[in-house]
Amino acid sequence: MDEHTASSASTAIEPERYELVEPARYRFDLDRRGFLRVLSAMGGGLLVVSTVPVVAQQETGRGGAQGAATDALAGWLHIGPDGRVTVYTGKVEIGQNIRTSLAQTVADELRAPIGVIALVMADTDLTPFDQGTFGSRTTPTMAPQLAHAAATAREMLIDLAAAKWQVPRQSLAAKDGVIADASGRSIAFGELTHGQNLTGVVSSQAPEEPRDRWTVRGEPLHKVNAQEIVTGKHEYPPDVIRPGVLFGKVIRPPALGATVKAVDDSKARAMPGVIVVRDGEFIGVVAPNERAAKAAAAAVAVDWNLPTGLPTSETIFDYLRQTAQPAQGRGGGREAIGADDSNPPAAPTSTRSFDATYRIPYIAHVPLEPRAAVAEWTGDKVTVWTGTQRPFGVRSDVARAFHLAEDRVRVIVPDMGSGYGGKHTVGAATEAARLAKAAGHPVKVVYTRAEEFMWGYFRPAGVITISAGLDASGRLAFWHFDNYNSGGSGLNTPYAVAAKREQFHNADSPLKQGSYRGLAATANHYAREMHMDAIARATGRDAVDFRLAHITDPRLRTVLTTVAQKAGWPNASRPGLGLGIACGTEKGSYIATAAEVSRTPDGFKVERLVAAFECGAIVNPDGLRNQVEGAIVQGLGGALFESIRFADGKILNGTMAQYRVPRFRDVPPLDITLIDRRDLPSAGAGETPIVCVAPAIGSAVRVLGTVDTALPIALKA
């Protein structure tokens, strides 16, 4: 899922500070002449290309790859003589519905029926470079990029028709896949491009449709490939079958940080059709089918050096505090963002101060589709089908592992079984390639659920301390917010405070950690909103009024007041229930959430969730509603029961039976209001609706009794 700011003011992507930061080394092997050859091979038509888009240059700003490819050309949109439109994007479809919403964008700008538009996505040999599908970036940046390509094509088609008919272009318009004049004479796009090899360069001058004239965008269209999904025909990465494909398994250590002491693979080597591959610490087997591969892997006996003295899920919070360093340098480059130098932290002269420490556990993404890859070598080039949110990043990883030039590696990502930020890296790609190289056949590697838990990565654990104080008039006088390890997203308070200091601190993580839907914005909103609630409660203020007194942003005020009104704030819908509320803004969109909870014999139950969400102009209202619902349901897991238990480098609850994720019975009635702002550009929406679920529930549970300042939320007995 998508994880970064989408505010129009700052389009530069902000890497989360715990993320791996590496230069993206890329190059395109096609010059413009190359494109003409490709175009001829496509049977001619019209191809819209661009230099590497501004977007990609900004995105790679984090890695220092600027300039390297600015002369290169990338193909974005092709119109064939048959009128079919092919759009190329390096973005990945992971369930966020961009295959459909981007097609809507192109259909609208090109003025072509959506049915003739096909997207080629996430194929490193065919699509322009893309840093990855995360940061809620597709809608605010890729959609405008494709809109410009489509508008460029549309204007070229109008020029072609004007030349053909010898009429002024102003007399012509594009509509439903044809160029027509006022008299009703028309010519189809495909016919105009027939027999030609036309290339156009994406022009920012090509006029984009104003948002109030959208016709295909703004419509609640079904997913374009819905039929393939409900019939089981869509091939997800683990479903890819290649001729002669064999099955691979990697022999994994029993704990993170374990190393090989000794290996006895003689039994596995004696099995028919089995190949054992040893390469440094890498031990893998290849067999003709999955059952044989499992048996072979089980037959490899390894003696391991095991790590000792590592922190556990109980000691992790102290450990993070002990190893903390204020974030500095690359990867921590935003450390000063919270420090407001013009308002140095005030000495707490305020009348009352409020201090608390919040604890956030590691949680797992648990994408239903585990990591998987099929690798196939042809000479010295390897093609890998895999599920990743960073196809070009995985291409780099594989190229590095085999000392290959990047053009010797092709990564293809079929629309995949979700990610939620959890598939930025996929070891399966390199592992399958290593095994395939040894076997001389294509090899498929599919992680077991236990491997997925252990060898993927987690949303970081964290500790957040807040010290805040009010002045005599009851306004926030100071706000000191320190986040240890959890991350910087959503660190900054949206509330007006006279003096604030907000700081992220790096710490040593004993577990692999990385992106997750919303990144640290969930943890930071949880702590901040629980704290705001606590202050309001302690001072006898209404929790909504107290917030509104500190909010100037009208968009944030709107979502908060909308939810308060819909939820019936401040009264719960019946006596005995607790009602809680929270709000926030992240990645350019705005969310407020209210929760109603009841007491149960073993704690509490969420009876109802009310949310209002605003992300600018809505591209696909039903797709958006689906994302908002999904984010809220996913947020329930982290709020109510998800937490990774670990000790000695081992995950202690790394199965679906032990690690509970939300199920049907956990979902209360959802009352969601989407606020459509056609006057504002579209922001990404896949992440932000998750961030206020936990504090809304946490503050509601406070009405029933004392809650611990930790996730998951527990009502103290």
Place this chain on the structure above:
Amino acid sequence: MPQFDLRINGRTHQVEGAPEDSLLSVLRYELNLTGSKFGCGEGQCGACTVLVDGLAVRSCVTRIGSVAGRAITTIEAIANGDTLHPVQEAFIEADAFQCGYCTSGMVMATIGLLRTTPNPSDAEIARLMDRNVCRCGTYPRIVKAIKLAVEKNRQAGVRS
């Protein structure tokens, strides 16, 4: 090695293996029927749901020895050519998926559910579908799809 006759989608396949071998593994990796998905291998997520004699089972924890000779139906045999099953239509109409990885299993579980409980309440859906996970969180839409499918079945019943 023992042989098992697996009757899948009306066709009998002779499969060699041990009786405890997983049905899902055979479906996906030997018969190339990849519509049934691998999600957890523990019978906890339902992505691999198939019908055995009309009842929904988790194929990942179903031993081939226990289903030999019985009627096994997978997602590949649910639509009739290009004509979708009412449950499949209902899932599309309700947009009851995001990534769609759970959808094969959800469709099969729904068909199994409606066979035993033709008009389930919300509480029955929550209880009887509890072993199918949608990690994208489209549960409210799946509930809506199940109710749409009930309505479609009712209308089809009226017509026939």
